[in-house]
Amino acid sequence: MALTQMALDSLDFDATIALAEKVAPHVDILEIGTPCIKHNGIKLLETLRAKFPNNKILVDLKTMDAGEYESEPFYKAGADICVVLGVSDIGTIKGVIKAANKYGKKAQVDLISVEDKVAKTKEVAAAGAHIIGIHTGLDQQAAGQTPFADLAAVAGLNLGVEISVAGGVKAATAGQVRDAGATIIVAGAAIYGAADPAAAAAEITAIAHA
Numbered sequence: 001m002a003l004t005q006m007a008l009d010s011l012d013f014d015a016t017i018a019l020a021e022k023v024a025p026h027v028d029i030l031e032i033g034t035p036c037i038k039h040n041g042i043k044l045l046e047t048l049r050a051k052f053p054n055n056k057i058l059v060d061l062k063t064m065d066a067g068e069y070e071s072e073p074f075y076k077a078g079a080d081i082c083v084v085l086g087v088s089d090i091g092t093i094k095g096v097i098k099a100a101n102k103y104g105k106k107a108q109v110d111l112i113s114v115e116d117k118v119a120k121t122k123e124v125a126a127a128g129a130h131i132i133g134i135h136t137g138l139d140q141q142a143a144g145q146t147p148f149a150d151l152a153a154v155a156g157l158n159l160g161v162e163i164s165v166a167g168g169v170k171a172a173t174a175g176q177v178r179d180a181g182a183t184i185i186v187a188g189a190a191i192y193g194a195a196d197p198a199a200a201a202a203e204i205t206a207i208a209h210a
């Protein structure tokens with residue numbers, strides 16, 4: 001059993017709301033993707049928070065510095081999860097964890113471009129990170145990479161921390177990701193690129209929840 005998260009990666013404010021309206025009933029978590037939050041800012045989070053009280057919301061800030069200062073306003077505005085980069089300083093990561101704990105929310109550490117993902121996972125789990133993000137980014141996907149080997153290595157640690165997996169996941173691979181130990185399955189292009197995004201989201205969620 002895993003939760004599903006839909007990545008909203010458009011730059012367009014209204015198109016993002018319209019897509020969220022279609023998929024929100026069919027996923028657990030709405031993700032405001034990095035390009036989307038940079039382009040639209042905290043007002044988009046406030047709008048989604050008001051419109052979708054039944055979904056968790058993740059803001060993919062990919063914070064690299066000033067962790068507490070950058071993330072706190074987003075937790076205050078209703079984010080359930082904010083993302084900090086694993087390649088950032090441990091002080092930055094601890095800052096986001098501190099802000100999350102202040103609001104009773106969660107901090108996710110994204111392992112994108114981290115050299116030693118096992119060592120980083122152990123370090124940030126000990127620091128109190130709530131979620132480890134196994135993430136093959138869009139540019140890495142374009143170069144042929146996938147998240148599966150990293151997922152196996154991190155899940156094999158059995159640290160009891162939540163594990164989110166992103167990077168081209170679709171219905172055909174969602175079961176493999178779930179069985180390998182993901183507690184959150186992220187899908188972006190597989191949903192927003194589908195002819196029927198609601199149906200695509202429902203299909204992936206049925207697999208994740210099985």
Ligand SMILES: O=C([C@H](O)CO)[C@H](O)[C@H](O)COP(=O)(O)O
Binds near residue numbers: 060136186189
């Ligand atoms: O996090 C993402 C990317 O870095 C841009 O912010 C994507 O939302 C994430 O990779 C999920 O999208 P798909 O890989 O298309 O499923």
